[in-house]
Amino acid sequence: MSPLISLSAREIAKRVANRELTAQAVASAYIEQIQSLDADIQAWQFFDPDLALKNAKALDQKGVDGLLSSIPVGIKDLMDTADMPTSYGSPIYAGHRPQTDAACVATCRAHGALIMGKTVSTEFATFKPGMTRNPRAPKHQEHSPGGSSSGSAAAVAANMVPLAFGTQTAGSIIRPAAYCGVVGYKPTHGTLALAGIKALSPSLDTVGVLARSVDDAAFFIGALIHQTMTPIKTGQLRIGVCRTPHWGLATADSQRALAQAMKALEKSGAQLHDLTLPPSCEDLTAIQIQIMAYEASAAFAPERKSHAELFSPAFSALMTAGQAISGIDFAKAQSQAGKARADVDALFASCDAILAPSAGAEAPAGLDATGDPIFNRLWTLLGLPCVHVPVGLGGCGMPVGVTLIGPRWADLQALSAAHTLELALR
Numbered sequence: 001m002s003p004l005i006s007l008s009a010r011e012i013a014k015r016v017a018n019r020e021l022t023a024q025a026v027a028s029a030y031i032e033q034i035q036s037l038d039a040d041i042q043a044w045q046f047f048d049p050d051l052a053l054k055n056a057k058a059l060d061q062k063g064v065d066g067l068l069s070s071i072p073v074g075i076k077d078l079m080d081t082a083d084m085p086t087s088y089g090s091p092i093y094a095g096h097r098p099q100t101d102a103a104c105v106a107t108c109r110a111h112g113a114l115i116m117g118k119t120v121s122t123e124f125a126t127f128k129p130g131m132t133r134n135p136r137a138p139k140h141q142e143h144s145p146g147g148s149s150s151g152s153a154a155a156v157a158a159n160m161v162p163l164a165f166g167t168q169t170a171g172s173i174i175r176p177a178a179y180c181g182v183v184g185y186k187p188t189h190g191t192l193a194l195a196g197i198k199a200l201s202p203s204l205d206t207v208g209v210l211a212r213s214v215d216d217a218a219f220f221i222g223a224l225i226h227q228t229m230t231p232i233k234t235g236q237l238r239i240g241v242c243r244t245p246h247w248g249l250a251t252a253d254s255q256r257a258l259a260q261a262m263k264a265l266e267k268s269g270a271q272l273h274d275l276t277l278p279p280s281c282e283d284l285t286a287i288q289i290q291i292m293a294y295e296a297s298a299a300f301a302p303e304r305k306s307h308a309e310l311f312s313p314a315f316s317a318l319m320t321a322g323q324a325i326s327g328i329d330f331a332k333a334q335s336q337a338g339k340a341r342a343d344v345d346a347l348f349a350s351c352d353a354i355l356a357p358s359a360g361a362e363a364p365a366g367l368d369a370t371g372d373p374i375f376n377r378l379w380t381l382l383g384l385p386c387v388h389v390p391v392g393l394g395g396c397g398m399p400v401g402v403t404l405i406g407p408r409w410a411d412l413q414a415l416s417a418a419h420t421l422e423l424a425l426r
Contacts, residue, residue, distance in 0.1 A: 012069075024057055027052050041160075042151075169201050169205050184388040186385065192221070204291065261389070284340055288381040294322045402421075
């Protein structure tokens, strides 16, 4: 493996800016890594090494231009790309060629990033798994990489790229990050534009990133929103520990991960206290499911009319469930979500960040399902910034970790808490 693979995203950009590295050298190192590993992992829906090298050569000829200069980035196959096919994880769109880039992809290019290819997504970012295998699985075993950002999480975990886009409507960044043992960062809802991304549930859909470190995740999203985000280590954190209403579904592995994270934070100087969500949050999981189904059935009306026979049974069931929800019930659900957001905002008067489980268990064995987002749905509905931090391994040798959650529009606060934990666990 090339030593370039071990460089952080921030370090790659710095060395390219200092002319110590070329985009072509970086591209070649990562192309070699992809070609040596992806036959087994299958993280990529589309990868053309010649195109990657061509793009790298163009970056070198143009010269250093942008904060993300020559950093290889994987693009989730839910996002439009003008020079690569975009299938949204569905046979309906096999061979589909968008005319323009999604807004976040265009911004990436504008900052000089090296677009490496398209990573596998589940069907329309929902339930039906893609072909990707978890690179952390013990030898001769298959485990899910999670979903829907399956390929992105697996590609980062296997060092095929240092950064890859993900999207989250329920748990599609945090859960794959947890299963693959990488950092996952879901920003505050609305941080990055959704233009050019296949909509599932616009009031929930959020663009984020899978990365190898909290700092890289912050650096990447910060560049895209024209904001310097450098997480800092702090010993004065106030952490509210929220086991959520679903704690009974957490396995011993997930419970140990939370306990280990608590111990590490306390050793770093943080003050921890138990945090109970207000009564307005009691039904948030059911409300998230209701809002997602209603909005998805509206978003996919064209496909439902022309290609419903190509939906998976699970996606067809989501369409049916959404059509059964009235506009009045949808409005009530959104109203209750708004009340819960205000109540949870008030909780941050007593804490800087909330610590919670990322997943109920290690990645499930087999490739037939992508796991349960039960521990992610409520935080997504609340629109809060979430950062998954790997903690260790469970009983089956698969990664486990925790989520740090911050106040809305205080993403750096959540990232700094996550960075503090990341350092404390080393």
